[in-house]
Amino acid sequence: MTEISPMEEWLYSCIRCGNCKYVFKGYAPSCPSGEYFNFESYFASGRLWIAHGIQKGELDWDPSLIDPIFSCTTCGNCEVQCLAPHREHIVEMIEELRHLAVKKIGALPAHQKFAERIESNHNPYGAEHHARTLVQEHSLPNMASIVYFIGCTSNYRENEIRDSTISILQKAGVDFTIVDEHCCGSPLLRTGQVDEVTELAEHNRTEIQHTGAKIVITSCSGCYRTLIKDYNRLGLELDVEVVHISQFIRELINEGKLILKKSFEPLQVTYHDPCHLARHMGEYEAPRDVLNFLPVDFVEMDEIRESAWCCGAGGGCKAAYPEWSLETAKTRIEHAVETEASTLVSTCPFCKRGLADANNDSMEIIDLCELVDRLS
Amino acid sequence: MDIKQRFENIVGTKYVSDGLGERYIYSFDMTENPPRKPLLIVMPSTVEEDKKIIELANETLPPLVPFVTGQNVGGLTIPQVEGAVIVDLKRMDKILEVDEEAMYMVIEPGVTFGHVKRHLDKHHPTLRYTYPLAPPYTSVLANALVQGLCDLSTTHGSMTDFINGLEAVLPTGEVVRVGTSIMGDGNWFARYPLPDLVGLFSGWQGMTGIVTKIALKLWPKKKFEGFAALFTFGEHATTHLIKKIARSGISEDLDSQSLSIIKMLLKVPYPVKHFDGEPDYGTVIGYTANSEIELNEKFRQLQELVDTAKEDDPRIVLIPWPTVVKLMGDQANEWIDFPSDAFKVLAEHDGLTWVGTYIHPKHWGTALDGGRKIVEKYGFELMAFMKPLNILHIAEFKFIFRFPKDEETIDRVRKCCEELLDFALSLGALPYKTPIWSAKKVQKLADPAFFELARKIKKLLDPNNIMNPGRLDL
Numbered sequence: 078m079t080e081i082s083p084m085e086e087w088l089y090s091c092i093r094c095g096n097c098k099y100v101f102k103g104y105a106p107s108c109p110s111g112e113y114f115n116f117e118s119y120f121a122s123g124r125l126w127i128a129h130g131i132q133k134g135e136l137d138w139d140p141s142l143i144d145p146i147f148s149c150t151t152c153g154n155c156e157v158q159c160l161a162p163h164r165e166h167i168v169e170m171i172e173e174l175r176h177l178a179v180k181k182i183g184a185l186p187a188h189q190k191f192a193e194r195i196e197s198n199h200n201p202y203g204a205e206h207h208a209r210t211l212v213q214e215h216s217l218p219n220m221a222s223i224v225y226f227i228g229c230t231s232n233y234r235e236n237e238i239r240d241s242t243i244s245i246l247q248k249a250g251v252d253f254t255i256v257d258e259h260c261c262g263s264p265l266l267r268t269g270q271v272d273e274v275t276e277l278a279e280h281n282r283t284e285i286q287h288t289g290a291k292i293v294i295t296s297c298s299g300c301y302r303t304l305i306k307d308y309n310r311l312g313l314e315l316d317v318e319v320v321h322i323s324q325f326i327r328e329l330i331n332e333g334k335l336i337l338k339k340s341f342e343p344l345q346v347t348y349h350d351p352c353h354l355a356r357h358m359g360e361y362e363a364p365r366d367v368l369n370f371l372p373v374d375f376v377e378m379d380e381i382r383e384s385a386w387c388c389g390a391g392g393g394c395k396a397a398y399p400e401w402s403l404e405t406a407k408t409r410i411e412h413a414v415e416t417e418a419s420t421l422v423s424t425c426p427f428c429k430r431g432l433a434d435a436n437n438d439s440m441e442i443i444d445l446c447e448l449v450d451r452l453s
Numbered sequence: 454m455d456i457k458q459r460f461e462n463i464v465g466t467k468y469v470s471d472g473l474g475e476r477y478i479y480s481f482d483m484t485e486n487p488p489r490k491p492l493l494i495v496m497p498s499t500v501e502e503d504k505k506i507i508e509l510a511n512e513t514l515p516p517l518v519p520f521v522t523g524q525n526v527g528g529l530t531i532p533q534v535e536g537a538v539i540v541d542l543k544r545m546d547k548i549l550e551v552d553e554e555a556m557y558m559v560i561e562p563g564v565t566f567g568h569v570k571r572h573l574d575k576h577h578p579t580l581r582y583t584y585p586l587a588p589p590y591t592s593v594l595a596n597a598l599v600q601g602l603c604d605l606s607t608t609h610g611s612m613t614d615f616i617n618g619l620e621a622v623l624p625t626g627e628v629v630r631v632g633t634s635i636m637g638d639g640n641w642f643a644r645y646p647l648p649d650l651v652g653l654f655s656g657w658q659g660m661t662g663i664v665t666k667i668a669l670k671l672w673p674k675k676k677f678e679g680f681a682a683l684f685t686f687g688e689h690a691t692t693h694l695i696k697k698i699a700r701s702g703i704s705e706d707l708d709s710q711s712l713s714i715i716k717m718l719l720k721v722p723y724p725v726k727h728f729d730g731e732p733d734y735g736t737v738i739g740y741t742a743n744s745e746i747e748l749n750e751k752f753r754q755l756q757e758l759v760d761t762a763k764e765d766d767p768r769i770v771l772i773p774w775p776t777v778v779k780l781m782g783d784q785a786n787e788w789i790d791f792p793s794d795a796f797k798v799l800a801e802h803d804g805l806t807w808v809g810t811y812i813h814p815k816h817w818g819t820a821l822d823g824g825r826k827i828v829e830k831y832g833f834e835l836m837a838f839m840k841p842l843n844i845l846h847i848a849e850f851k852f853i854f855r856f857p858k859d860e861e862t863i864d865r866v867r868k869c870c871e872e873l874l875d876f877a878l879s880l881g882a883l884p885y886k887t888p889i890w891s892a893k894k895v896q897k898l899a900d901p902a903f904f905e906l907a908r909k910i911k912k913l914l915d916p917n918n919i920m921n922p923g924r925l926d927l
Contacts, residue, residue: 089803089857092483094588094796095524101589104567114467115496115544117523118474129803130477141472160797 083170084128087163091129097121097155097167100384107154109387109405118145121155121167128174138181146171146178147185148401150394151267152352152387168357175269187396188268195277199259204233209257215243221254224290224317226281226304228297229260230426237443238426241450242296242322248453249334253294256284263303263353268393278313285315296322296446298354298425299391306357321354323363323424326449330370338452340372346448347376347418349409349432350385351425364424364445371452373420378412386412388423390431406435414439422448456513460495460538463505468496468544479520479530479539484806485856485866486528486888491518491539498544500665503622506540507663510919511626518921519659521562521592526806527888529599529658533923540663543592548572549666555642556580556671557617559634562664565590573671581674583612586708586838588796594667598655600885602840602849604706604739605672607699610843611885613655617641617668621654624662624915632668641668653910658887659921661914675741677748680774680789681755684712684732686766688825689818691734692839692848694762694769696814698738699841701758703751706739711835717798718788719781723855725834732768734837737789804858806866807838808873808891809851810882814841817848823876824852831869850877892925 098120099107106112111120118127127145130136149171156167163170184192194203208227211217225246231238246253258281262274281304285293293315295301304319329335348368354360361382368375380386389395389405409432413421420441423429433442454462460469470476471493481488492515497503510517516537520530523543530539546563551573558569567589569582583605585596596603597612609615618632618641631650634641644651653661683698685691691709698704713725715735727733738755742748752773759771778785788795799805812820821837828835836853852873856862867890874884874891878898884891896904908927911918 090801091803092800092805093523094483094800095522095590096588096796096800099565099567099590102567104565104571104589116470116475116478116494116541118472118478120523122523123474123478126478127474136473136477139473142474145472145474161800 082173083166084132084173087166087170088125088129088132090162091122091125092161093117093122093126094161095120095122097159099158100154100380101158101160103380103384105380105384105386107158107384109152109389109408110149110401113401113404114144114148116145119148121159121171124149124171124174125163125167128170131174131177138178140182143178143182143185146174147188147268148394148398149392150352150387150389150405151392153356154384154387157356157383172266172269176271177269179269184268184270185393185397188264188270188393191264191268191393191396192270192273195260195265195273200229200233201260201264202229202233208232208255211243211255215247217254218252219254220289221252222290223251223253223292223294224285224288225253225255226258226261226285226293226295226297226300227255228295228300228426230299230430231296235426235429235444238296238429238446241444241446244450245326245329245335245446245453246294249329251329254288254290256281256288258284261300261303262307263299264393266303266307267391274307275311275313278308278311282313282315285317291317293317293319294322294325295319296424296426296444298351299427302353302357321360321363321424323354323367323445324360326445327363327366327370330367335449335453337371340452344373344420345376345418346373346420346422347378347413347416348381349378349388349413349421349423349428350382351423351428352385352387352391354424355385356383364422367445367449368422371448373448373452376416376418378416380412388428388431390427395427395431402431403435406431410435410437410439420448456515457493459509459513460493460506463509464495464497464502468498470494479541482525482528482531483804484526484528484888485804485863485870486531486890489532489535489537491532491537494539494541496541496544500620500622500628503540503663503665504626504628507622507624507919508626510538511624511917514917514919516922517663517919519663521595522565522590524588524591527886527891529886529888529924533889533921542663545665550639550641551577551580551671552639552642553577553580556673557641557668558582558671559641559666559668560593561666562592562594564593566593569593577671579674580671582669582671583615585612586796593669594664597667597669598664599658600656602842604708606840606842607707608705608844609670609672610847612669613651614843615670616651616655617644617670619651619654619664619668620666621662621664624917624920628665634668653914658924660911660924660927662920675743677742677745679740679742679748679752680777681738681752682772682774682777683736683738683759684770684772685734685736686732686768688733688821690762690766692818692821694758695736695839695841696817696845697758697762698755699845701754702844703754704738704740707736707841709734709736709839711837713835714798718784718795723801723834727835732770739789799853799855801855802857804856804863804866805854806856806870807851807853808870808877808884809849809886810874810877810884811842811847812850812877812880812882814845814848816880816882817850820850820877820880820882824850824873827869827872827876828852831865833869850882887925889923889926896926
């Protein structure tokens with residue numbers, strides 16, 4: 078856990094004005110949790126005041142606090158809409174509250190499984206660990222200037238993202254390799270199980286260092302955030318440049334290293350901003366730049382960029398609150414359908430999974446890497 | 454079957470909670486008013502569910518406290534007795550009708566100012582509603598029922614004056630309508646003729662039933678609008694000039710405030726102090742017109758009034774808005790585009806409160822002068838707000854406090870608010886969005902026959918005293 082307590086520093090400036098509940102001046106709902114559960118305690122301001130009550134001793138730890146504390150995707154839309162001094166620290170405070178809740182009450186069973194599976198198999202899915210076998214499969218070197226950090230969801234669930242990323246890198250002649258990566262720790266950090274993350278981070282740092290790489294590319298927005306922001310907070314800087322695949326592809330196209338096909342019947346595509354890449358890390362342009370390079374008709378949804386509606390899968394919510402997570406994703410699909418696009422593109426395997434599960438064959442749901450691989 | 458299960462049978466298990474977190478969050482508001490935990494919270498979505506909730510309450514007798522979007526003040530939604538059930542109405546959030554010809558809208562309790570603005574801008578761009586200095590997601594219905602003020606109050610009075618009619622579930626379970634909608638749907642165009650029974654619900658703080666629909670006047674949106682900033686010195690001179698501008702009818706909205714609030718908007722850090730030589734008040738003056746010629750003429754007339762005042766005090770300044778934007782940047786346009794944007798200056802600590810009253814215009818300057826001395830004595834920031842209502846039939850006298858919710862400060866806030874109210878009451882003012890402590894003070898001074906009548910009406914409408922008992926200390 079970070080030594081600075083965001084709760085200590087920022088908890089006492091929320092008057093529950095409710096600005097966090099809706100897109101400021103856009104008036105569309107911003108909080109998936111509040112919109113679904115409705116009670117005041119399920120909005121950001123309610124969670125901060127639960128923390129307030131706990132800190133001041135006005136509220137005792139009780140199992141009934143679990144749902145309001147953990148049914149938050151930590152999407153950070155509240156931070157964009159809030160106008161109060163603490164606005165940039167809301168998600169940090171919710172994560173700190175979760176950490177306290179885990180200590181006092183214990184982790185949710187669905188979240189505890191993440192920890193157990195990561196300990197036994199190095200990934201939260203409990204899949205057989207095989208990161209290193211990809212090196213032989215794709216004839217990759219042991220040492221390279223670039224490491225592709227796959228991420229557990231791409232490696233063990235949404236394999237198309239992993240495979241298309243490797244394909245793109247090979248088409249462009251990139252000198253890269255894959256390491257014996259363990260889970261980056263994001264599922265634990267988001268669910269209050271912070272203490273186990275340092276060991277994972279140290280392992281990944283060592284593995285990356287052994288390759289001599291100066292750049293780490295990842296196709297997972299969650300890993301991207303964790304490798305940069307969270308490792309930094311934990312005091313475990315990787316000493317390499319961490320790049321999201323959308324940023325790297327933009328560079329490959331700009332430098333002429335990745336040649337794009339021509340298409341006479343361009344797809345109609347729209348783009349969903351993953352919370353971890355966009356609001357958490359501020360990267361809104363790279364995926365859009367890539368889409369604008371591609372032979373597709375790109376159309377935007379109404380709620381985008383800083384005010385994009387979350388897919389509902391983050392913050393451990395898909396595992397612990399599947400019904401709500403699905404409803405949240407359905408809302409995002411509805412936003413996409415309104416654009417009349419045929420294809421919904423994202424840049425995060427977790428978004429892809431969440432959106433695909435909610436899709437009723439109304440759209441094609443793919444990752445940017447898959448689309449780029451198809452059109453290059 | 455316990456009472457929770459019986460409420461669940463009405464609205465579904467997902468919409469009833471007696472969780473510790475929910476009971477805590479619904480036990481207080483942003484102000485200094487003392488908290489009290491409810492027994493549980495229930496969230497209906499239809500009039501039929503409201504009716505069943507009230508019928509169940511009449512049978513089992515838990516008090517019901519109406520609640521909507523959560524930005525509450527004055528302790529208005531804090532239960533005054535043990536075992537209360539909060540009826541959170543935010544799921545009733547439909548804009549049911551906009552009548553372009555008679556210029557009104559019919560809405561449910563959960564509809565907010567932000568949503569009205571979005572809806573009108575998109576579907577009825579020639580019409581406008583009004584916006585308070587409140588968060589954009591405040592309930593429009595609740596604000597109208599508790600006599601809140603807004604950026605059309607200078608012209609049209611409090612938001613209660615905008616009510617054409619309403620539908621309510623009475624404390625005994627009957628659904629009633631008042632206003633012209635008693636002749637059927639699509640007919641909410643007026644509050645009169647016949648007895649004005651809107652008064653059975655406005656200002657009652659939820660003690661006379663659950664209002665499920667309200668019809669509110671909309672206004673034509675004129676093509677041209679202009680704004681100016683006026684900086685003035687001294688309470689009496691300021692109110693004298695504001696009165697003259699209000700009575701001239703030039704301005705649609707006059708929003709006067711202590712200079713400290715302008716400095717807060719400019720990000721001067723807490724605590725914001727006033728320095729000698731600075732203007733005491735800044736007033737945003739809004740005016741509209743059907744043509745540019747008319748707009749320019751209104752500004753000319755405004756300038757003429759200010760020039761006359763400058764003969765007594767040459768330090769007075771009137772600045773056209775384009776110049777304000779040059780001085781303060783684009784944020785100045787944000788404030789006038791949507792007044793709620795300025796609310797951010799009030800979000801500094803975890804507490805916010807005010808003493809707000811309607812006062813006779815003749816006492817305005819005296820009240821501000823005396824109020825300022827009281828606030829300074831207690832060491833709080835100077836945050837006076839004042840607005841002429843209904844051209845100038847009424848004046849608003851209000852001081853706001855942003856404060857950390859620690860025991861010592863809460864105690865100081867309470868003492869300062871009490872002293873301010875005592876002073877305002879001595880000038881014949883009456884508080885709006887009235888907290889209990891404030892109602893007690895009013896009852897000591899006011900004609901007892903009024904409160905006796907209010908008690909009789911309450912008893913007649915609510916024989917089991919289930920609707921928000923204890924409010925107004927009745």
